[in-house]
Amino acid sequence: MSPLWMPYDLAASNEVALILAHFMQHSKPICAVGHGVAALLATASHPQQTSWPFKDVCLTAPTLFDQSLDRDFSQCPVLLEDGLRDGGARYTGAAPGAPHVVIDRHLVTGQNELSTLTAVQNLVLICNQLK
Template identity: 35%
Template sequence: MTKILFVITASDHWTLADGTRHPAGFWAEEAIGPYQVFKEAGYGIAAATPGGVPPTVDALSLTPDFNGGEEGAERMRSALREATELAYPMRIEDVNIDDYDAVFYPGGWGPMEDLPDDGASGRLLTDWLASGKPVSLVCHGPAALLATIGPDGTSPFAGYRLTGLSNAEEKQNGLADRAKWLLQDRLVNELRADYREADPFTPHVEVDRTLYTGQNPYSAFPLAQELVRALS
């Protein structure tokens, strides 16, 4: 059976430039949409977080405003309750990549807090890239790639064509002026990636070799479909 590992933030906040802790976590749509795509394809699913901490969903991502109304919000809440594999993660350090066919990092503001500096996640991504199996990240999820930058300032992902939440989108979110840093800036200036973006909040997926990335929440579903095609 094909098996996908979800690596999810363990943070329930994002610390802004003034020290304010903005409530956060993973974004429901970016986990549940791909989860459902993978389950429909018959894949097995497991999850890992820093420290094996049960992940926190961003409460904002469960509201009617972000789900097309109350009916959509309830469907998302119900789907989240049914995604039991995501609720009981292992520690990232305990992952054996030989047990999985691909890795998927959902976004949300939580990954901006813990994953850019998580050494275990950085090593996992580096080893996964070397294995030749797909690496997939969406929205703020590519913040995890920053942990692959070594002491010499280089990353094995340098030069890869990728996407992630754009500066323009973070501005529309209303947090860009309060953030310590913006994802697009660090992917370009520190990771040295070939960053690509589409119009704000339109679906956009980039595939470069075995790296699969999506720009924003609306890209999570097509990104998962792209990954299924690659694994078929």
């Protein structure tokens, strides 16, 4: 498996599902950037969830086009844009290679690595508001 696809292991993690469900239930800040957004999919199939906690939440992740640019695309275990939309998230994406950050309540998501700084800065602002 390409190292690029390693974050997709998080999408099948029961532990990640429990943590994220707890964070959503208690409105705790969450930040995910690029392929790390795959972790949000872990809560979709967790047995203790009655509905996906990210349904109707605005977010972003790499677009299908972004993912298709990788030479190992055929090995990609999850098409993020499709998975998020299928779960009921309100997905938006920008042009490939452009920074794009979406903030919805206490969830901050970034489309790609170029979005990291802006995403983390917004996470810090959200955390500071909680003090």
